Amino acid sequence: MTPDGHVLEGTAVATPGPAAPRGRRGRRAVDVPDLVARARDGEARAVARLISLVEDAGPALRDVAAALTPHTGSAQVLGLTGAPGVGKSTTTTALVRALRAAGRRVGVLAVDPSSPFSGGALLGDRVRMQDHAGDPGVFIRSMASRGHLGGLAWATPQALRVLDAAGCDVVLVETVGVGQSELEVASLADTTLVLVAPGMGDGIQAAKAGILEVADVLVVNKADRDGADRTVRDLRYAQSLGGRHTGPGAWRPPIVRTVASRGDGVDRLLDEVEAHRRWLAGSGEGARRRTERAAREIEAIALTGLRERIGEVRGSAALAALAGAVVAGETDPYRAADRLLASL
Numbered sequence: 001m002t003p004d005g006h007v008l009e010g011t012a013v014a015t016p017g018p019a020a021p022r023g024r025r026g027r028r029a030v031d032v033p034d035l036v037a038r039a040r041d042g043e044a045r046a047v048a049r050l051i052s053l054v055e056d057a058g059p060a061l062r063d064v065a066a067a068l069t070p071h072t073g074s075a076q077v078l079g080l081t082g083a084p085g086v087g088k089s090t091t092t093t094a095l096v097r098a099l100r101a102a103g104r105r106v107g108v109l110a111v112d113p114s115s116p117f118s119g120g121a122l123l124g125d126r127v128r129m130q131d132h133a134g135d136p137g138v139f140i141r142s143m144a145s146r147g148h149l150g151g152l153a154w155a156t157p158q159a160l161r162v163l164d165a166a167g168c169d170v171v172l173v174e175t176v177g178v179g180q181s182e183l184e185v186a187s188l189a190d191t192t193l194v195l196v197a198p199g200m201g202d203g204i205q206a207a208k209a210g211i212l213e214v215a216d217v218l219v220v221n222k223a224d225r226d227g228a229d230r231t232v233r234d235l236r237y238a239q240s241l242g243g244r245h246t247g248p249g250a251w252r253p254p255i256v257r258t259v260a261s262r263g264d265g266v267d268r269l270l271d272e273v274e275a276h277r278r279w280l281a282g283s284g285e286g287a288r289r290r291t292e293r294a295a296r297e298i299e300a301i302a303l304t305g306l307r308e309r310i311g312e313v314r315g316s317a318a319l320a321a322l323a324g325a326v327v328a329g330e331t332d333p334y335r336a337a338d339r340l341l342a343s344l
């Protein structure tokens with residue numbers, strides 16, 4: 001935490017003031033339009049509070065989404081993914097530095113989709129991110145998506161919306177961990193950077209894990225280490241085997257070498273990101289991705305609502321009556337289920 005508070009800590013702003021009026025569950029009642037106005041002015045505390053509200057998924061969530069949406073759509077979302085320790089946070093820090101030097105406003109979301117007991121990596125990230133603490137052009141936030149149905153899919157799009165509305169030109173999303181989260185971050189991002197390092201999860205392993213498929217730009221980080229050439233060759237070979245990046249007009253993910261700890265290769269990386277942004281705009285793929293993203297979000301919200309209502313059904317009188325009718329042979333379970341669904 002910093003005096004200026006630009007490293008956005010949820011707990012620091014979620015604490016109700018002593019004289020604050022209280023809403024449901026003892027929380028301070030929220031003036032959403034005021035918060036959104038202050039966030040749009042770049043006030044870090046308001047941005048942090050809004051992200052806390054969407055993380056909590058409390059009653060204000062709908063109002064927050066409604067108030068933010070008209071002010072969104074301009075931020076470019078970059079996802080960073082890759083095996084633990086490959087250099088995602090170091091690369092994020094180097095990208096923030098380069099983007100700030102170019103005068104862009106930057107948001108960073110570090111998402112930990114794993115258990116509450118593995119926060120060590122994020123803690124380390126925060127320390128390194130202090131480089132940018134106090135810079136009003138950078139918002140940094142760690143999020144734990146544990147406990148949310150659908151993991152990342154739940155709160156991250158809303159947090160992105162907050163940073164977008166707060167005027168970030170670019171939002172970097174780093175996920176910690178492996179597996180599903182990598183695929184999820186790709187579905188959130190306009191451009192997905194997949195990081196690989198020599199000697200750990202080489203190109204062929206990355207191909208097996210399916211993460212090459214989601215890469216828009218492949219980054220061979222730790223290029224100062226032995227084996228970087230071989231990793232690049234492996235990746236080229238894996239790419240030559242085909243996948244979604246083949247065919248006329250398709251984007252062929254470039255392979256960029258970086259030494260993130262020294263900032264080497266980061267400008268070239270940003271050039272490739274820019275080339276991908278132009279391709280997204282020119283090919284229509286950018287609009288397609290955003291529409292797909294919105295569709296998934298609606299689906300996730302609707303499914304959550306349905307699950308809640310189905311939960312209310314269990315043990316209800318209506319269900320008991322239908323069960324009785326099935327036992328009595330008055331109806332069959334399929335028709336009973338149809339009636340139950342129709343009543344939702």
Ligand SMILES: Nc1nc2c(ncn2[C@@H]2O[C@H](COP(=O)(O)OP(=O)(O)OP(=O)(O)O)[C@@H](O)[C@H]2O)c(=O)[nH]1
Nearest residue numbers: 084085086087088089090121176221222259260261
């Ligand atoms: N030699 C070398 N070390 C690097 C480079 N980039 C990062 N590192 C080091 O690699 C280690 C891990 O880097 P992080 O940026 O924390 O990796 P990460 O992918 O964010 O790790 P998790 O968040 O735990 O998954 C740190 O000690 C970095 O200093 C690089 O280009 N070369």
Ligand SMILES: [Mg+2]
Nearest residue numbers: 088089121125
């Ligand atoms: Mg990290």
